[in-house]
Each structure stands twice: as structure tokens, then as C-alpha cells.
Amino acid sequence: MSKLKTLSDALDGIEDGATVGLGGWIFNSQPMALVRELIRRKKRNLRLVPAPGSIAPDMLIGAGCVAETGCVFISFEQFGLAPHFRRAAETASIKIHELDGPAIAGGLRAAACDLPYGLIPDMCTDLPRVNPQTYQPVPRQPGERAMLKVPAIHLDVLLLHAQQADELGNVQYFGPVFFDVLMAQAAKKVIVSVDRIVSNETIRRDNHLTKLPSAFVHAVVEAPFGAHPTSSGGLYEADDTHLAAYVKASGSTESFATYLDTYVGGAAVHADYCKRIGNPRLPEQATR
Amino acid sequence: MTDTDCSMAELHAVLLARDLRNGEKAIVGTNSDVQVAACNLARASHAPTLWWVSGPGGMINCNEPVIRSTARTENIAWSEAMMDLPQMVDFIDWKLHFFDFAILGAIQIDRYGNINTVCVGPHDKPRLRGPGTVGISALTALARRFYVVMARHDRGSFPERVDFLNGPGFLDGGTSRTDRGLPEGGPKFVLSPLGVFDFEPVSKRMRVKSLNPGVALEQVHKQTGFELLVEETPPVTAMPTAEELKTLRASVDTTGVLRERRRA
Numbered sequence: 001m002s003k004l005k006t007l008s009d010a011l012d013g014i015e016d017g018a019t020v021g022l023g024g025w026i027f028n029s030q031p032m033a034l035v036r037e038l039i040r041r042k043k044r045n046l047r048l049v050p051a052p053g054s055i056a057p058d059m060l061i062g063a064g065c066v067a068e069t070g071c072v073f074i075s076f077e078q079f080g081l082a083p084h085f086r087r088a089a090e091t092a093s094i095k096i097h098e099l100d101g102p103a104i105a106g107g108l109r110a111a112a113c114d115l116p117y118g119l120i121p122d123m124c125t126d127l128p129r130v131n132p133q134t135y136q137p138v139p140r141q142p143g144e145r146a147m148l149k150v151p152a153i154h155l156d157v158l159l160l161h162a163q164q165a166d167e168l169g170n171v172q173y174f175g176p177v178f179f180d181v182l183m184a185q186a187a188k189k190v191i192v193s194v195d196r197i198v199s200n201e202t203i204r205r206d207n208h209l210t211k212l213p214s215a216f217v218h219a220v221v222e223a224p225f226g227a228h229p230t231s232s233g234g235l236y237e238a239d240d241t242h243l244a245a246y247v248k249a250s251g252s253t254e255s256f257a258t259y260l261d262t263y264v265g266g267a268a269v270h271a272d273y274c275k276r277i278g279n280p281r282l283p284e285q286a287t288r
Numbered sequence: 289m290t291d292t293d294c295s296m297a298e299l300h301a302v303l304l305a306r307d308l309r310n311g312e313k314a315i316v317g318t319n320s321d322v323q324v325a326a327c328n329l330a331r332a333s334h335a336p337t338l339w340w341v342s343g344p345g346g347m348i349n350c351n352e353p354v355i356r357s358t359a360r361t362e363n364i365a366w367s368e369a370m371m372d373l374p375q376m377v378d379f380i381d382w383k384l385h386f387f388d389f390a391i392l393g394a395i396q397i398d399r400y401g402n403i404n405t406v407c408v409g410p411h412d413k414p415r416l417r418g419p420g421t422v423g424i425s426a427l428t429a430l431a432r433r434f435y436v437v438m439a440r441h442d443r444g445s446f447p448e449r450v451d452f453l454n455g456p457g458f459l460d461g462g463t464s465r466t467d468r469g470l471p472e473g474g475p476k477f478v479l480s481p482l483g484v485f486d487f488e489p490v491s492k493r494m495r496v497k498s499l500n501p502g503v504a505l506e507q508v509h510k511q512t513g514f515e516l517l518v519e520e521t522p523p524v525t526a527m528p529t530a531e532e533l534k535t536l537r538a539s540v541d542t543t544g545v546l547r548e549r550r551r552a
Contacts, residue, residue, distance in 0.1 A: 025318065025344045025345075025359055026318050026319070026344075026359065027357070027359075028359050028360075052318075052344070052420075052422050071420045072420055072421065072422055073419050073420040073421065073422035074419060074420060075319075075419035075420070077318065077319040077357075078319065081417065081418070081419065082419070085417070086417045089407070089414060089417035090413070090414055090415070090416070090417050091413075092412060092413045098406065098411070098420070098421070099420075099421070100420075100421035100422065100423075100424070100425040100426070100454065101377070101380065101381050101421070101422050101423040101425070101426055102377075102381040102382070102425065102426050105374075105377040105381050106381070109374075120381065120382070121381075121382060121426070121429065121430070122469060123425040123426060123428075123429035123430075123456055123470070124429070124453075124456045124459060124465075124468050124469075124470055125421075125425050125453055125454045125455070125456060126406075126411075126452050126453045126454060127421070127425070127454065130411045130412075130452075140469075145384075145469065146468070146469035174361060175345075175360075175361035175364065176342075176344065176345040176346055176347075176359065176361070176370070176372075176373070177372050177373065177374075178344055178345075178359075178373050179373055179374075181372065181374055182373070182374040211372070231360070231361070233361050234361035234362065234364075237360070
């Protein structure tokens with residue numbers, strides 16, 4: 001049965017207040033076409049669980065869609081701090097659940113395995129002080145390592161971007177998978193945008209690239225340049241000019257409203273967005 | 289300009305590379321130009337079997353003579369292996385002493401080498417919100433040693449105590465790190481624009497190891513938020529030799545990513 005959906009249909013059923021995972025890593029494979037569609041639909045009070053990210057969580061926060069976010073790492077690297085995340089934190093306008101790598105990995109693994117919590121080493125940080133719900137003490141026997149337990153992280157829905165898939169929902173990655181696969185195992189619903197839909201025959205020819213077999217995937221959406229302005233597994237690199245323009249536009253409420261109007265609200269469907277960024281073309285080859 | 293003029297980023301890469309040993313294992317984060325350069329410079333000179341992995345991307349021993357973000361897909365073609373993160377988290381976040389070292393940046397570092405990349409001011413309403421912790425807690429806690437590269441050196445970035453401790457150094461000094469159940473380890477050097485700093489072996493307090501050319505000890509004291517230990521007169525930092533810079537520029541950073549930075 002085909003899992004191929006339109007961008008709009010794929011996001012049906014996401015409620016306000018849902019716990020939404022975001023895949024990719026900093027400027028790589030952020031699920032931007034799906035994020036822009038969430039903003040068009042004016043989703044509110046979302047609880048984000050972003051893998052270490054940049055513009056995906058930042059734009060959702062800036063557009064007013066977010067009540068709470070986990071933060072493992074939200075950064076604009078060479079462009080500075082994440083503008084809307086930073087402002088929301090400094091004005092305490094959203095709730096931030098401070099996390100480190102072990103807590104998100106342990107929590108996702110626990111959810112993937114239907115365990116109530118995971119165990120992580122106690123690194124003697126200040127994280128338990130500001131996030132006692134996540135970092136819980138466990139009794140320590142003599143000679144054992146000091147450990148903490150972290151509750152399972154269950155995602156209502158996970159948004160990902162990858163390079164190609166077939167209609168059945170077999171998703172292929174030409175580059176690193178980052179936390180995408182682990183998050184998919186912890187999610188009730190997994191929605192993946194891909195730069196192109198290919199035949200099942202093409203998928204079978206390079207089956208080592210299928211990192212998300214169809215059983216883990218609920219919907220695939222064809223969205224060429226769907227990770228833009230971040231990169232997509234070697235098909236295209238991050239658009240530094242656009243990222244710099246986003247940071248600049250984020251400097252004031254007015255200029256950010258103009259940005260959203262240009263690239264989100266005023267680009268009613270993904271094809272309009274592609275037009276706004278100059279209709280770039282994907283490379284021809286099927287795989288790397 | 290002479291053939292030993294270099295940028296601060298090149299100086300830091302060379303100083304780090306000298307301390308890395310053959311056969312050691314390391315991890316490098318996403319936005320890590322100096323770290324990649326240090327590892328590949330060590331591999332190109334005295335440590336050909338140093339082993340390093342891109343933290344998020346899983347590419348191992350990428351030897352392209354161009355400095356890029358370690359998460360980029362182009363690195364795959366230049367690597368010996370490509371590992372998936374769900375497997376790598378076993379040795380990144382749980383295993384003791386798998387990595388010999390990590391090289392990290394920070395917003396703040398304190399007198400015991402604890403680091404902060406989360407926030408300045410109170411966590412619930414910070415004056416400055418940083419990017420967060422990612423692997424820093426695990427690497428500072430579980431690697432055999434770590435290095436810290438500070439982009440700035442002032443009283444705000446070198447406070448008496450970090451505003452948020454998300455990377456354990458020597459905690460409260462002395463034996464407190466191991467007393468609280470962490471494995472042996474902690475920071476070895478701190479590199480700042482002013483010099484190189486290490487930690488006195490018993491008290492674990494930060495001390496001056498060397499001063500960069502033209503930097504006065506008085507200036508360092510004035511720009512540090514705690515009392516730095518000083519033993520005798522600190523030497524001037526041993527700057528990169530012509531040979532080291534030649535290897536760095538011809539075999540590691542051929543497009544001059546580090547060279548373009550501010551001059552040392």
C-alpha cells in the first residue's frame with residue numbers, strides 16, 4: 001500500500017500540544033518542508049524534541065508554535081547563537097528541558113524498547129538541578145558506577161528528511177543517519193520528506209542505503225530541496241547565504257514577519273518555496 | 289611577514305597536535321576546524337595511527353586535506369569507515385576511557401577546568417543562552433583527558449565558578465572528581481588568545497604554562513576572574529616552526545580555512 005502523501009495530507013492529525021521530534025543534525029537534513037507546513041497550519045503549544053538542530057526548532061519557536069522544547073544542542077554554529085531559541089530562553093517565554101547526549105540517547109532507547117527508563121552515567125553536572133524530572137537518582141551499590149535514570153522519550157510524531165524513498169516507505173540515506181533511526185523507533189508516527197521518490201527496483205539495487213525500512217515509516221512526502229536551507233546527504237549543501245539572511249531577518253519582529261510571509265505563508269505549497277529560492281535542480285545520479 | 293607567521297587557529301592546531309600521540313583515539317564534533325586540523329596534523333607528522341571519528345557523522349579518519357564540518361557527506365569518500373550514531377552512542381555516552389581525548393570549546397571555564405556551554409546567568413532566565421550540552425558532559429567525564437580552546441579570555445569567560453556546569457573538569461579540585469565517582473581524567477591544557485594553561489597536579493587549580501608572544505603576566509591576571517597559579521617566570525609559548533606550518537598548510541588545510549582567521 002502506498003505511503004506517499006502530499007505535504008498537507010501527511011501532517012493531518014497532528015494536534016496542538018503534540019510531542020514532535022525533529023531529525024537531522026545542525027545544518028544537515030533538518031525537515032524544513034514539514035516544519036514550514038506546520039507553521040502554515042498555525043500549530044500551537046507543540047512540545048519539541050529536536051535532535052541537535054538549528055533552523056527547524058528555531059523557526060518553529062520564532063513562529064509561535066512552541067510551548068516547550070528539549071535542548072540537547074540548538075546552534076547556528078559559524079552564524080552565532082540560534083536567534084529565536086536564544087530570545088525565548090532569555091525572556092523565559094517557553095519552557096526548556098535541558099538535556100545532554102546521554103539523556104536523549106538513553107531516553108529514546110528506552111522508548112524504542114518499551115522500557116520505562118534508561119540508565120546513564122552520573123556525570124556530576126548541573127543538569128539534574130535544572131531538570132530533575134529527566135535526571136533521577138538511583139541507589140548505588142558499593143563498587144558500582146554512579147548512575148541516573150532517565151524516563152523514556154516517547155514521540156507522538158517524528159519529522160525527518162532523507163534523500164530518496166519508494167512509495168512503500170523504504171527510506172534511503174546517502175549520508176549519516178544521525179539520530180533519525182533511533183528517534184523513528186521511539187515515535188508513534190514517522191513522517192519523512194525526501195528529495196525524490198524512486199521505484200522499488202531502485203531501492204533494491206542499493207539496499208544498504210535503506211536505513212528506515214517501510215515498517216518504521218507512516219508517510220513519505222516528495223519535497224525536492226525539502227531540507228533547504230540545510231543540506232541533504234550530498235545532494236545539496238547548506239545554503240549559507242540563506243542561513244545568514246534568516247539570522248539577519250530574525251533581528252526584529254517586522255523583518256521576521258516579512259521572512260515568514262515570503263518563505264512560508266506566501267509560499268502556499270512547497271513548489272512555491274522552490275520558486276522563491278530560484279528553482280534549484282537536484283543532481284541526476286540515483287545514489288552517491 | 290616571515291614563514292612562521294600564523295593565525296591564532298593555526299597556533300592552536302599546532303600546539304594541540306604536538307600533544308597527541310600515535311595510536312590514540314579521539315572524537316571531533318561538527319563545527320571543529322581546529323580539532324580536525326590538530327588530529328590530521330598529528331597524523332601527517334608524528335602520529336600516523338591516531339584514530340578519530342566524526343561525533344555525529346560516524347566518518348573515521350577522514351584524510352581529505354581540506355578542513356570541513358565533520359558532519360558533511362563529502363567526508364565519506366575520504367574515510368575508512370562510516371558508523372551509525374545509534375551504535376556510536378555506546379562508546380561516546382557510556383564506555384569508560386574509550387576516547388583518549390576530546391578537544392572542546394566553551395563559553396566559560398573555571399579555576400578547576402569545569403566548562404559551561406549552556407548559559408550565563410541563572411538557567412531559568414539567562415543573560416546569555418548558549419547552544420547546550422550535546423556530548424560535552426560524556427566526553428569531559430569519560431575520556432582520559434580533554435583540551436579546551438577558548439575564543440576569548442576575560443573575567444566573564446574565566447570566572448571563579450562556571451554559571452552552569454555541564455562539562456566536569458576537576459569539580460571542586462583535589463580528589464573531588466574521583467571521590468564523586470568519575471573516572472580519572474579532566475582537562476590537560478586550556479588554550480586562549482593569551483596563552484596556555486594547565487592544572488597543578490595536587491590542588492587541580494589552573495596555572496599558567498606559557499604566555500603567547502607579547503602578552504604580559506599582569507594582563508592575564510587582570511583578564512582572569514580567579515587567582516591563577518604561577519610558578520617562576522612563565523616561558524613564551526613555543527610558536528609553530530616553519531616545518532609544522534608547512535605540513536599544516538600543504539597536507540591538512542590546503543584551502544587555508546585556519547589561515548584566514550585572526551593573526552596570532
